[in-house]
Amino acid sequence: MSGPKKRTRAGTGGNKPNAGASASAASAAAPRGGKGAPAAPSTGLAAPLSPARAAAYVGLFLLGAVVAAAGGLVQAAWFPGGLLLALAAAGGLFYGGATALGRTGGVLAPGAGWLVTVILLSDTRPEGDFLFGAGLGTYVFLVGGIVLAVICATGSQLRANGAQTARLGK
Known part of the structure; x- marks a missing residue:
């Protein structure tokens, strides 16, 4: 009554591509320089923006603005300790955003919110009237926040590209 059934490989469904086809496509795209060289992990730059990730970016942008405003007040109020506290909060936000999202955008969103707020x-x-007075603490806060954002963005790019830590000279 029914015709011959199509045989499929074990572990794959009838409509799903088999693992051999994807493995051969991956080996064709692998660089020719090395034998068995691992392919670089995807950074996800071409991945579509999901609503949850877009909401995370907006939330991190707003959190960056809040940290900048609070840091602007704290760094001037308690000079040495307030400056360190404000920079630690900015660095923690930038690093936390990169770690939470696993992408450079996790640093760029709060960094943009921080920078726009500080400029305004x-x-x-x-x-x-102005919030930031001319002084050493203010300039350290402004430049230090930018430097922290760059450091965290660079570190998140290295993690996304699969860079491994190495000790030189040994």
Whole structure:
């Protein structure tokens, strides 16, 4: 009554591509330089933006703005300790965003929120009011926050590209 059944490989469904086809495609795309060289892990840059990840980016942007505003107030109020606390909060946010999302965007979103807020707060208004005064602590906070964002973004790119730690000279 029914025709001959199509035989499939063990472990694969009838409509699913078999593992041999994907393995041969991966070996064809592998670099020719080395025998059995592992392919670099995907950074996910071409992955579509999911609603959850978009919400995470918006939340990190807003959190970066809050950390910048709070850091601007704290760093001037308690000079040496407040400056360290403000920079630690910014660095923790940047590193936490990179770790939570596993992407460079996890650093860029709060870094952009931090930078936009700091620029808006450092601009003088016609009334003469401004939040950041000219002083060493203010400049260390501004430059230090940018340096921390760059360090965290660079570190997240290295982790995403699969860079391994190595000891030189041994």
